Amino acid sequence: MSSESATLPSNEVLRTRIGVLTHLAPRESKMSPTVLSALLQAAGQCMENREFKIVIDLGAVQSANSALLEAILDIQAQVVRQGGWVK
Numbered sequence: 001m002s003s004e005s006a007t008l009p010s011n012e013v014l015r016t017r018i019g020v021l022t023h024l025a026p027r028e029s030k031m032s033p034t035v036l037s038a039l040l041q042a043a044g045q046c047m048e049n050r051e052f053k054i055v056i057d058l059g060a061v062q063s064a065n066s067a068l069l070e071a072i073l074d075i076q077a078q079v080v081r082q083g084g085w086v087k
Helices: 032-047 066-081
Strands: 004-007 013-018 019-027 054-055
Touching: 004 054, 013 032, 013 066, 032 066, 054 066
Parallel strands: 019 054
Antiparallel strands: 004 013, 013 019
């Protein structure tokens, strides 16, 4: 049985929970410090809620910078320590 819910930790990142997966999708095409902070905040909320299977959807992001890649690696390291994964 899968449940679906969507919450907005901010206007910049859409957080959707479907079954055991949590999808995080930045809504802006440019990765500004505000959007990056919102992504990290949303990932932190996932971990607080013991949601350790996270899909980061970068479909709306036109280009990735090193700060985004570093943030994804940090999120992944934290989630993997808890037995989860990031895709």
